Amino acid sequence: MPDASENFPNVPAVPSVDHGNPTCPLTWEKFIGQAMADYESPLIGYASTILNDIDLARDVVQDTFIRLCQQDIAKVRHGLKSWLFTVCRNRALDILRKNKRIQPLEDIQWREIAGPDLQPDEQADRKEISSRLETYLDRLSPNQREVIILKFQQGLSYQEIREITGLKTGNVGFLIHTGLKRLRDILPDDVRL
Amino acid sequence: MQLHSEDPRLTAYVLGELEPEEAAAVELAVAADASLQAKVAEMKGIQQFLTERLVQPADKLLPRQRENIRRSARRADSGTKVIPFASLRGWLIPAAAAAALALATFIVIRMPSDKPLPTTSAKPAPPEISQAPAPVAPPAPAPPAWFPPDTAAAPPALDLPISSARDNLAVISQWVHEDRRLPPPQDIRLEEILNNFALRLHGVSAIARAPANTWHPDERANAMTSHIATVSTEMIPCPWKPSATLLLISIRGNDQKDCDVKISFHPDLANVFRYRLLGFQPVEGSPPGNLPAKLPANSVTTLALVVEPSTPAGNLGSLEWSADDKPAPAISLARKSDAEPSDDARFAGLVCTYAEWLAAGQEGVIDAEIVAALAREIASTTLAPDRADFLNLIDRSLNL
Numbered sequence: 368m369p370d371a372s373e374n375f376p377n378v379p380a381v382p383s384v385d386h387g388n389p390t391c392p393l394t395w396e397k398f399i400g401q402a403m404a405d406y407e408s409p410l411i412g413y414a415s416t417i418l419n420d421i422d423l424a425r426d427v428v429q430d431t432f433i434r435l436c437q438q439d440i441a442k443v444r445h446g447l448k449s450w451l452f453t454v455c456r457n458r459a460l461d462i463l464r465k466n467k468r469i470q471p472l473e474d475i476q477w478r479e480i481a482g483p484d485l486q487p488d489e490q491a492d493r494k495e496i497s498s499r500l501e502t503y504l505d506r507l508s509p510n511q512r513e514v515i516i517l518k519f520q521q522g523l524s525y526q527e528i529r530e531i532t533g534l535k536t537g538n539v540g541f542l543i544h545t546g547l548k549r550l551r552d553i554l555p556d557d558v559r560l
Numbered sequence: 561m562q563l564h565s566e567d568p569r570l571t572a573y574v575l576g577e578l579e580p581e582e583a584a585a586v587e588l589a590v591a592a593d594a595s596l597q598a599k600v601a602e603m604k605g606i607q608q609f610l611t612e613r614l615v616q617p618a619d620k621l622l623p624r625q626r627e628n629i630r631r632s633a634r635r636a637d638s639g640t641k642v643i644p645f646a647s648l649r650g651w652l653i654p655a656a657a658a659a660a661l662a663l664a665t666f667i668v669i670r671m672p673s674d675k676p677l678p679t680t681s682a683k684p685a686p687p688e689i690s691q692a693p694a695p696v697a698p699p700a701p702a703p704p705a706w707f708p709p710d711t712a713a714a715p716p717a718l719d720l721p722i723s724s725a726r727d728n729l730a731v732i733s734q735w736v737h738e739d740r741r742l743p744p745p746q747d748i749r750l751e752e753i754l755n756n757f758a759l760r761l762h763g764v765s766a767i768a769r770a771p772a773n774t775w776h777p778d779e780r781a782n783a784m785t786s787h788i789a790t791v792s793t794e795m796i797p798c799p800w801k802p803s804a805t806l807l808l809i810s811i812r813g814n815d816q817k818d819c820d821v822k823i824s825f826h827p828d829l830a831n832v833f834r835y836r837l838l839g840f841q842p843v844e845g846s847p848p849g850n851l852p853a854k855l856p857a858n859s860v861t862t863l864a865l866v867v868e869p870s871t872p873a874g875n876l877g878s879l880e881w882s883a884d885d886k887p888a889p890a891i892s893l894a895r896k897s898d899a900e901p902s903d904d905a906r907f908a909g910l911v912c913t914y915a916e917w918l919a920a921g922q923e924g925v926i927d928a929e930i931v932a933a934l935a936r937e938i939a940s941t942t943l944a945p946d947r948a949d950f951l952n953l954i955d956r957s958l959n960l
Contacts, residue, residue, distance in 0.1 A: 519572035520614035
């Protein structure tokens with residue numbers, strides 16, 4: 368996952384956008400376009416794991432980007448990835464809290480997480496493995512599950528996970544360590560191979 | 561460095577999360593301990609397994625969602641404050657509905673008691689209507705025209721005017737987009753704003769057809785020539801007063817010929833407390849006389865009435881109408897508590913709420929929040945360009 372600051376090398380420091388200046392190198396439209404290109408799918412994937420609903424996840428991600436349009440680029444560009452995931456997470460959890468028809472965080476069912484670019488037989492194999500992996504991931508604590516998803520599916524660093532979840536960095540490391548240990552203990556060999 | 565096989569730093573080392581100095585120290589410790597080397601190898605295996613299996617999905621936003629975001633970005637570029645209508649189809653609908661319900665509940669609690677106008681006639685005086693384009697309006701808005709049924713006299717009815725004018729929306733747009741000000745309340749013509757949108761209502765409809773023997777021989781093969789006018793209705797909870805019903809009436813004329821449509825609302829005295837036609841405020845200079853009834857060819861006009869029921873269920877009355885002086889089938893206004901409002905009726909409800917807010921017709925009852933909440937709800941559906949423009953107009957209006 369590229370660093371946000373690398374994605375926007377031309378972003379001016381202050382002011383964020385010179386609205387009346389046609390020579391300004393960065394417009395919101397370009398900024399948002401680049402952000403969407405980099406983070407649209409990861410955010411949808413992340414929101415889907417929380418909401419277990421692809422349509423709701425898309426809605427959350429749309430709202431996340433619209434909220435981004437209301438920010439000062441200078442304030443969010445250096446931590447754009449963390450900002451996006453944080454807002455996306457909060458919006459998704461808001462929905463979970465407000466919409467009782469959706470399962471609470473503790474009962475999240477993992478949606479299909481196999482990649483889309485595989486051959487049909489590979490997809491079938493991975494689907495089966497993923498389905499079984501979901502079963503084992505669901506046996507972790509919600510915090511362990513979330514940090515493992517953020518680490519291994521989204522490729523985020525401990526620091527980024529800390530910023531998104533509000534956990535302390537040490538706690539993030541400990542949760543990943545204990546989560547992996549738990550997975551090692553419960554994953555059968557045929558799933559891991 | 562002293563490490564044991566279950567030290568979290570070993571995991572952090574495998575995942576590349578340690579600072580260089582600490583990573584170097586762990587590396588030395590691992591190199592000196594076979595059990596640690598085995599643990600590191602196992603950790604790398606599970607890391608690889610999870611990284612491969614927890615593949616990033618490639619789901620994308622829908623085209624309309626991407627366009628919504630781009631539109632917000634363009635607004636930000638133009639320096640416009642963005643109100644996040646956030647067309648979040650799935651989850652925002654209940655959220656917006658809940659917000660609207662909470663607002664409506666609050667409104668009901670603090671709503672002033674509307675005192676009915678004293679009425680001595682069984683048939684209330686018909687409201688006068690504006691001429692398009694709207695002439696200069698009087699400084700003081702007209703009082704609310706509530707028509708309580710008079711049980712001491714003959715059954716009352718409210719004759720409804722037919723107006724196909726639609727210019728007022730452009731006037732409002734000019735005020736908001738170009739002058740960057742809200743228009744004066746007396747300049748608002750709800751009936752003209754409604755006429756800008758082709759609304760397909762999902763309630764009871766009735767069609768007036770010309771008798772076959774009146775057809776010109778050349779027209780007999782064309783079934784459309786028999787159609788004079790269609791009246792469609794739908795009832796939804798009044799957005800700013802949920803205990804009341806917003807009765808929407810859409811009248812569509814012939815595609816090729818003008819027609820005269822006379823229509824009147826006959827309330828059911830057992831179930832209606834009072835009712836009011838929205839819009840059609842008296843305008844200085846408009847002549848008294850018969851209500852306009854001319855419906856130009858290929859045009860649609862929509863009327864909106866607020867009906868306050870006195871009972872929780874039952875028939876609110878009927879619409880009796882004629883087309884080109886020929887009686888048409890009456891429409892019974894039976895309430896259905898489980899009826900889901902159509903998208904067009906909900907949009908009409910937003911139009912009415914926005915216009916009443918601009919006109920201060922429900923001052924103290926409708927505020928910007930309820931308009932915004934309704935707009936968000938409407939924004940959650942796929943919108944035609946003219947309706948999207950209308951939402952933009954509301955967006956601008958709320959930011960002035």
